[in-house]
Amino acid sequence: MSGRPDGLPGWWEPLLTRVGSARTEDFTPLRPPASGGRASAVLVLLGEQQPDEPDLLVLQRAATMRNHAGQAAFPGGAADPADADPAATALREASEEVGLDPASATVLTTLPELYIPVSRFVVTPVLAWWHAPHPVHVRQPAEVAHVARLPVAELVDPANRIRVRHPSGWVGPAFQVRGMLVWGFTAGVVSALLDMAGWSRPWQPGRLLELPDTPVTVPVASDEVVT
Template identity: 40%
Template sequence: MTVWSEARLVAALSQAASPSSDYDLNPDAAPPTAPPAAPLRAAGVLAAFHADDGRLVLTKRASGLRHHPGQIALPGGKVDPGDRDAIAAALREAREEVALDPAQVRILGTLPPHRTVTGFSVTPVIAVIDGAFTPLPEAGEVEEAFTLPFSHIADPARYRIERRRWRGGWRSYHAAPYGPYYLWGATARILLGLAQRLAP
């Protein structure tokens, strides 16, 4: 079993790593990145672990949303004009989506950006939640807010590669299901990158 340790998390963030992408398993499907390709939109997501036992806050996105409806996701969203950076965007969105007070959040660092099929460059922000916190889902945006144990998130062996039909072809993707929660796609790829850095 992978045991929660904030010190291990800090050490993992000090390791060099490369950016990831929704196209990692499907390089032939990747669109061009050189001009005149459309620029990626900046976004931030918050991977916030409870300080006491390392359980991670996640959401199930509402089915009516434009991007990634119904998927398991880290709280977060695009960087708005009023946001200083992706960290500020992740904190703002976490407050809106699950009522997480930024005063309870200690930022440990960030992972390399992740490129999504929807045209975002997502910066994963790794943090710890101090004190008691019960996530409250934002009506209309979040169908459910919940936590998954650190032992699941931090174990690379929990992640597998699956595939499904997408835009007329087969698309492979990472998945790490847990009970009723089907963790997959960009969120699973981001968390796998962290799990690989946490591995002994």
């Protein structure tokens, strides 16, 4: 996207400039396959409830999902043939999953394609400014268990940053914020963006949480409205 939209908060810099030259390697060592994979997109939506206090919209997948069950995630999913581009996919999915009004979000840029081997998704993260925040809620209980706005100040709090180890042996960064455990693909993207924005604070990666074989769930009523 050329230029900057009117009213864009100052905290978007240096993040917005930095992601303009970001590479896949800045987020993951995994390269998308030369062919195959399922085209998809996720919405990395940053807004604010108070001036200069950015937050991030996330959801938690239902425990019954075939892929990524019980995990915290960005709104998003597989591309439809009718989607014009990754931004259209991400906004459509966010509308279907949590009732986001696409007109309330200003797409700023897309990040490099990232690959998730377990589901064979080739994911394009779409970075957007929630210029007109409004209440959101779970619209598809079969796919989404919970939706939340996580303050960046809490994401960067060293007390909320840990590492997790999957039963497969994989170890990666994670966040424990407001009853949610953010790990895996989503935590990797969040961690990289916090670094690019200059928001990260020093933390000790000594805390290691062993992930259970079953999905990690949070007991929240599916009709909860998040403002």
